[in-house]
Amino acid sequence: MKHFLKITLSILLVSQIVSAQTKYTISGFVRDAKTGEELIGASILIKEMPAIGTTTNAYGFYSISIPEGTYNIISQFIGFDLQNKQLKLNGNTVQNFTLSEKATKLEEIVVAAEKKDENITKNLMSVEKINIQEIKNIPVIFGEKDILKTIQLLPGVKSAGEGNSGFYIRGGAADQNLILLDEAIVYNASHLLGFFSVFNADAIKDVTLYKGGQPAEYGGRLSSVLDIKTKDGNDKQYGVEGGLGLISSRLKIDGPIVKDKGSFTINGRRSYADLFLKLAKDSAMRQRKLYFYDFNAKVNYRINEKNRIFLSGYFGKDILGFGDQMGIDWGNKTGTLRWNHVVSSKLFSNTSLIFSNYDYNINTRLAGTDGEIVSRIQDYNIKQDFQYFSNTKSKFKFGLNSIYHKIIPGAIITKSDSSISELNLKHKQALENAIYFTHELKPSGIFSFEYGIRFTSFSTLGAGDFYTYNSLGETIDTASYTKGEFVTTYYNIEPRFSANFILNEKSSIKAAYGRNTQNLHLLSNSTSGNPTDLWIPSSNNVKPEIADQISMGYFRNFKNNAFEFSTEVYYKYLQNQIDYKDGAELRFNENAESQLLFGTGRAYGIELFLKKKYGRFNGWVGYTFAKTEKKIAGINKGEYYPAKQDRTHDISIVGIYELSKKLTVSATWVFYTGNAVTFPSGKYEVAGQLVNYYTERNGYRMPTYHRLDLGLTWQRKKTEKFESSWNFSLYNAYGRENAYTITFQEDPNDPTKTQAVQTTLFRWVPSITYNFKF
Amino acid sequence: MKIDIFKYKSTLIGIFNLLLVVLVFSSCEKVVNIDLNSKDPQIVIEGNINDQPGPYTIKLTNTANFDELNNFPSVSGASVIISDDFGNSETLTETSAGIYSTSTIQGTIGRTYTLKVTANGKEYSAVSKMSSSVILDTLTIVTEQTPKGSNKTIYVNFIDPIGVDNYYRFIKIINGVTQKSIYVEDDLLKDGEAINQPLFARGQDETKLKPGYNVTIVMQSVDKNVYDYFRTLLQLSSSGLINQSASPANPLSNISNGALGYFNACSVTSKTIIVQ
Structure with missing residues (x-):
């Protein structure tokens, strides 16, 4: 060091x-x-x-x-x-x-x-800055403005499914996105199985998404970085802001602690779909619980112009239940303590202590099955970053980071009269260290580049028995380690490079290369992510995932920078990718690692983006052509096959038009090729059951998806003291029956036949939200 | 170590589906036309031998394309041989189309049985070991009040033999009708314990228990490969809407050469109860 x-x-x-x-x-x-x-x-x-x-x-x-x-x-x-x-x-x-x-x-x-031509002059490519003001006007499901839903409208970013806040970037899986909330890792960014994201837009100040060419200060995930920073709070006067919606409401209070020196902000949100259930006639329905809530809080204090301290936290929970008899809850907690220090006029330092936690609990109180399942992942993280502003041509960033991960994969706690056995899967500990160095250089007015390197180590720690498996998944070796003993350590060097060459005032070309590694892997084998999906660290069986991405882009502005056009091409090569054996048993399996298969992957594509930034009418059109494939021995005869997030075409159109100072209308339209999916190629009968016959993994496509959403924002009042507005939105305006799942089953009316049944989740979801601020 | 958490899983699946039902006020289902590739038919072998007196049968059928009717072509004229590790061997005779029966061989606990099928120029083989018999002691019926009204569940009670890995498969027969639900258990976390295990009704697959009904439970002691076959078959058939596997696959078969189905040599005990 x-x-x-x-x-x-x-x-x-x-x-x-x-x-x-x-x-x-x-x-x-x-x-x-x-x-x-x-x-x-x-x-x-x-x-x-x-x-x-x-x-x-x-x-x-x-x-x-x-x-x-x-x-x-x-x-x-x-x-x-x-x-x-x-x-x-x-x-x-x-x-x-x-x-x-x-x-x-x-x-x-x-x-x-x-x-206005920053997109031309700035070195960064594959980066999207999300404007929180812009998000307000874009219609989304349930009328709740949402960052994760909005980024899915950008080229290269794909939604993980209908109404889902999960996303895939340039062919990466949902777990390959590093989602940071005030530097703390968020392990599950979904509320209500993805229909809401955990990020309350009122609390957010800045959102940056890196689809490639991540600077060396970021690491730990293969595909992308979504860096979210929360607001500090008003240090001049107190304010209250909120929104009342059909499904959820939110409230924000902020103000000074010491005027011009320190401030606080508190944001709260709760959904109340379950309150409507209380009105139901069916007593079973009335007993159901179904809601989420979350809080963001932050305080900061400026000791002097050179020193400032921030403390921020997030706490959220989802609760689902069926009377007192069974229930599941899950949620994230994060905490960040930061110290900004201006060492000299050229050297800026930030020190952070970060905690993050994700857990879920399932409990049942049915006779004979009294018990509870708990699972948790926890991080203790220390980070030191420096920025050195050498001269107008050169800027340095360097720092280090150390994270201690603690995972409880699953424990079952039971009452004495329960028919279920107690179980406590082995806890997992890991230590992740990184140091990085980046140099931003602008040798001339037309050429700039940035190079950096990130050096990481990842160690799995004892105590416990560590098993080694053969290709059949049988245990061939067991090694015992004591508490804190290093089991395996992986070292990785991640070079990063990006360059910008300005052709003329209106256009530039950019290129980037970066290697990223990932040492925490999400085992998820369901169509949409579940709160019970399991994170596992790299170990003697699971090697770090590695991605090398090269990308190139052409950027051009038209009409005095009123229009921005860009196109980027990328190619990604992935190593140590994970897929699951046929019939894999991932949950509550001490040998979950024996259920995995490893191989390589590749992803490539082209993204086109045209945006109008200014004026009464603004919006964008994005198009992506992409391919994502995996090659894993034991699946589809070891040949390349499409990954489940593979989608060929993806189009998003966003338009926002200010009719008057009081009225803004907006519309979005999305269209994409269905995901790769496994369908049966035949059927047979065994043990009295009708069974589907599968011949290849991901050999079919879901039907094409498209949808139009409409929004209207009506500004009622706007004075210094009070602002209010109404927001109306209509999700899936032309009621397209998009396929959420397709199942193959016996025809209930004619047992001699089988049929394919498509389930559609949402047709015409209208919503109204009232927003206020004083 | 793997724990059986089927009941927990079914709870989970139940909750997720419940969530969907509540949340998705406008969800709808419709039958669609999906163009599925035709594949060459694959053979399906269903073979059973146990410690009860024979004859035992092996059933050979073929897969059908999805758009065809659910009558599956039987495979006739195949050579089917069952042998054990004590030198006994018998060539089965086709008693009806696709059904092959034994006449002399007697299933014996502790022996390892080999099935050899030659059909359409391809050879398939499977091995299964007949495990020691475990006595099914009693059946009990527990009535629970759920938000949906009262619900009767049948429990099996038996003592798991200590020091050996045991795998069980249960077959539920209500009023003489074999139910489709699949139940499998292992003893990895309860080796040697007295086991009191509910066999929860699974959805529409099953007749609801009512007073006066006659319920028989057949308990098979199976080997690990057969257990894995039924476990993965259950996985395939029980996935709910949300919990649907992203990569469904054929169940793990113990038959070679790509054949579907299973060959199960097991010991059997059973009990019957009248619902009160």
Whole structure:
């Protein structure tokens, strides 16, 4: 570790000497004038040096070094009025900006200095920034604005199914997405089996999705990073905001703890579909429980301009039950303690202590089966990140991270008179370490690149017996380890690289390569993810999954940056991919690892994206052509076969139109090829049962899916003191009967025949939400 | 270590389906036309031999395409041989189309039986060992009040022999009609214990128990491969809407060369009860 810091610091020093001139550093924070919230990704420009610019980091901090002189420093952020500060630079200077929200919602003229071509000039490719304001107007199921549903409308991002918040990125499985909430890993991002996501949009400040070319500070999952940062809360005045919907309601309170120094925010949400059940005539129906709730809370305090502390937490739970007789609940808990420290005007540090937990409990109280099943995954995580703003051409990021994972795969606790046996599957412990280093370099106005490396180690720890299996899944070796003893350790080097070459003012080409590894694997063999799916760490049997992705893109803007067009192609090669043996028994199986098969995979595709960002009408069109295949000995004769998330065509169209200052209408349309699926090729009879005959895995396709959603937002009042609006939405407006599942069964009316039955979940789901803010 | 949690699983499946029913107020089902590939028919072998007096039968049929009627073509003219590890062997005679019967061989506990079938130029074989018999002591019926009204469940009671791996298959016969539900159990977590095991009714597959009904339970002691066959057959047939396996596959057969079905050499005990 010391070694690593030494090397890093000496690199920094050398680059310092090379660029030694009489330069001074301007640094500071960019904040929202009304709430005091730091703005992430706000631009800092220097009027006199148009080629030079920077953006604020995840904590709203920027640093830029330029020669002595008098300058106009401009800061601007989308949706805010820009701010210009004149400055005589003859020493290191702290310059903070406070930007005010644009008075009018309609954007009229393009301001000359505004940097609207970031998609061209920025080095990043395969990255999507989600604008929370934009999400508000997009219609979604049950009228609850939802980040995970919105990102599914972007090219390269596919929904895991009807109304599902699970998603697949560039052919990756649902467990290959690193979902971070204030840096804490979220293991299950779904409420109510995916119809809601666990992220309350009111609490969220910034969402960034990396589909490829992930910077080296991220790691641990193969496909993508979804980095979600919550709001800090208003440090100037108290505010209340909320929404009343048919299925759920939410409330947010925020305000200062010490004015301009510290603030808090609390967000709560609860669904109440079960309250309607109380009205049911059927007494069995009245006893059913079915709801979720969640809380986001955050406090922060600015000790001085150089030190700031944040404490944030999330707590959520889903509860399903049948009277007192049986029930299941599950949920996430996360906690993050952060310390921002401006070491010098050029060096920014953040230290985080992070806790995350996901668990589920099942209990039954039926006679003879009194008992409880518990399962849990827990992380204790420490993270140190540095950002060094060397000069206008070069920026460094480096840091380290250590996570202790603790998994309780499943324990059954019973009452004495129960007919079920007690069971406690072996607990699993693992230690995951990473160090990383990234250098962002802009040698000239037209060329920029970023290279980085991430070095990781993953160790499975004792105590317990560790089994080794042969290809038949039989135990061939057992080794015993004591508590804390290292069982297996895997080391991985993950190089990352991305480059941007600006062709002209309107277009650029970009390329990226990255290797990612994954050491926690989700065993899920159901069509839609279940809360009881099991995470397992890499072990003597399960090797780290590895993905190498190369991508290239062409970016072009039209009509004075009013339209953005981009196309990206990617190819991914995956190693140590997991699939399941025929008839695999994954739950409550101490030998679950013996039920797995391993092989390789490949994914490739092209994504096209056209977006109109400004004006009364805005929206986008996205198209993806993709292929995802696996090759695993023991499945389909060891040949490449489509993975279950394979979909050939995927189209999304989003349109938002501001009819007047009070009325906004929106529509989305999605169309995609059905997923690869296993259907029977015949049937037979055995033991008196009619049984389907399967000949190949994922050899068929579900029917094509398409759907139109409509939304209407009606702004009732908008004053300084009080705002309110109504939101109406209609999901699946033309009532398409999309297939959720297709089952093959005996014809109930004619036992001599069989039939295929398609189940459709939603046709025409209308919803109304009332939103308020004061 | 694998635990039997079928009842927990069925609870789970029940809850998930319940969730769907409640949540999905507008869900609907319809029969659709799916174009399924035709495949060459595959042979289905269903073979049983036990410690009770014979004759024992082997049934040979073929698979049918999905759009065809549910009468499955029988396979005639095959050569079917059952032998044991004590040198006994018998070639079965076809007593009716696709049904092959023994006349001399007697199933004996502890022996390993081999089935050899030659049909349409292909050879299939399977091995199964006849396990020691375990006595089914008693049957009890428990009445429970559920939100849907009272519900009767039959329980099997027996002592699991200690120190050996035991696998059980139960067949439920109500008023002389063999029920379709599959029940299998292992003893990995309750070796040597007195077992009191409910055989929950599974959906519409089963007649609801009412006073006066005559219920017979046949308990088979089977070997591990046969247990795995019925376990995976159950998995295939019991998956609910949400719990549906993403990669359904044919049950794990103990017959070679791609044949479907099973060959089961087992010991058998049974008990009958009249529902009160």
